[in-house]
Amino acid sequence: MHELSIISSVVETVTESLAKYPGARVLEVRLRVGALASVVVESLEFCYGIATEGTPLEGSRLVVDVLPVVMHCERCAEDVELVGVQSFRCPRCGEPCSQMRQGREMEIESVEIDEVEETA
Amino acid sequence: MTTRIVELRRGILKKNDELAAGLRASYAAAGVLVLNLVSSPGTGKTAFLERTLRELKARDARVAALVGDLETDNDARRLASSGAPVRQINTHGICHLDAEMIGKHIDGWEGVALGDLDYLFIENVGNLVCPSSYDLGEKIRVALLSVTEGEDKPLKYPTLFNSADAAVITKMDIAEPCGFDRETALKNINEIRPGIRIFETSAKTGAGIEEWLGYLTEERANLGRV
Numbered sequence: 551m552h553e554l555s556i557i558s559s560v561v562e563t564v565t566e567s568l569a570k571y572p573g574a575r576v577l578e579v580r581l582r583v584g585a586l587a588s589v590v591v592e593s594l595e596f597c598y599g600i601a602t603e604g605t606p607l608e609g610s611r612l613v614v615d616v617l618p619v620v621m622h623c624e625r626c627a628e629d630v631e632l633v634g635v636q637s638f639r640c641p642r643c644g645e646p647c648s649q650m651r652q653g654r655e656m657e658i659e660s661v662e663i664d665e666v667e668e669t670a
Numbered sequence: 671m672t673t674r675i676v677e678l679r680r681g682i683l684k685k686n687d688e689l690a691a692g693l694r695a696s697y698a699a700a701g702v703l704v705l706n707l708v709s710s711p712g713t714g715k716t717a718f719l720e721r722t723l724r725e726l727k728a729r730d731a732r733v734a735a736l737v738g739d740l741e742t743d744n745d746a747r748r749l750a751s752s753g754a755p756v757r758q759i760n761t762h763g764i765c766h767l768d769a770e771m772i773g774k775h776i777d778g779w780e781g782v783a784l785g786d787l788d789y790l791f792i793e794n795v796g797n798l799v800c801p802s803s804y805d806l807g808e809k810i811r812v813a814l815l816s817v818t819e820g821e822d823k824p825l826k827y828p829t830l831f832n833s834a835d836a837a838v839i840t841k842m843d844i845a846e847p848c849g850f851d852r853e854t855a856l857k858n859i860n861e862i863r864p865g866i867r868i869f870e871t872s873a874k875t876g877a878g879i880e881e882w883l884g885y886l887t888e889e890r891a892n893l894g895r896v
Contacts, residue, residue, distance in 0.1 A: 552764075552765055552766060552799075552800040552803065555764070556682055556683070556803075559682055559683070559685070560682055563678070563680055563682070563684075564678070567676060567678055567680075571674075571676070577673065581682070586828065586829050586832060587803065587829070588799050588800070588802050588803055588829040588830070589803070635828040635829075635832075635862075636825055636828065636861070636862075637861050637862075638832065638861065638862060638863065638864055639861070639864075646860070646861075646864030646865065647864065648863070648864050648865055650832075654833075656681065656682045656683055656803070657678075657679060657680060657681055657682060658678045658679075658680050658682060659677070659678065659679060660675050660676060660677045660678055660679075661675070661676045661678060662673060662674070662675050662676075663673070663674055663675075663676060664671045664672070664673055665671065665672050665673070665674050666671065667671065667672060
């Protein structure tokens, strides 16, 4: 249950990044989370409502894109996408894979804002 | 009003990752092998670590431990009986240790300097989920699993087992009465983390401890090599 601390850090980072856009309203925050990042999307969404209260992010949408796990298969000499996280074998040839290419990401991808236009 | 999409592409745990990178560099400069021990509550991390500290000390290795718990310093007191310097970290409700907590407790640790150590063990808060996201700068992450927990634990918590560098099965002395299915447990660990080193141990009888100490010595010796 560390989703609240993760979301709090998202709110902090987004708020900091808004310094360049004074008065802007946040519409949407988009995250990229690997299937093996050990966070629960529903729990992130639940915490988001609480953590954004009283911040410039209040009322905005949280969108979480979940990235599948991608391993490198030495036998196929290719990167392969896993179907689930119950077996770390190449789905094509069955070779056990130990090099991860994707799956642990936890990133803020982008923020959609309504910008206040500067009046000359 | 204009709608604009601001690309951030920023790691959410960037602050922790940066602090962890700093710690990793200071461990390397000091020549100390740092291990992060992670398991459920009740797996026997403390008993296993107590035995490890005692055995390493008996071999004249310079060891110390940081131990994380929500509350109490019970574990620190247990571990200190080994004669090694031990410092408790109370997280007061936080379910994992992070790099900032480790940095603070190393900095203000009276009588302990990284440069004077061969091994530093970090016993994480008992939790198989949250600690996996937080890099503490460790060289080796050890996932522990006891024979009482069920052979499918690695399948239930793939994130943690997949991020581990070594796996330790504890309480092997009671494997039989618990009906522990050794083959299945080993298979499941290998399914999640192919090729991982697995140690089957008992802190009580000392089973598997020699092999584990051998691994530690080997990893410590490899520190300086590129």
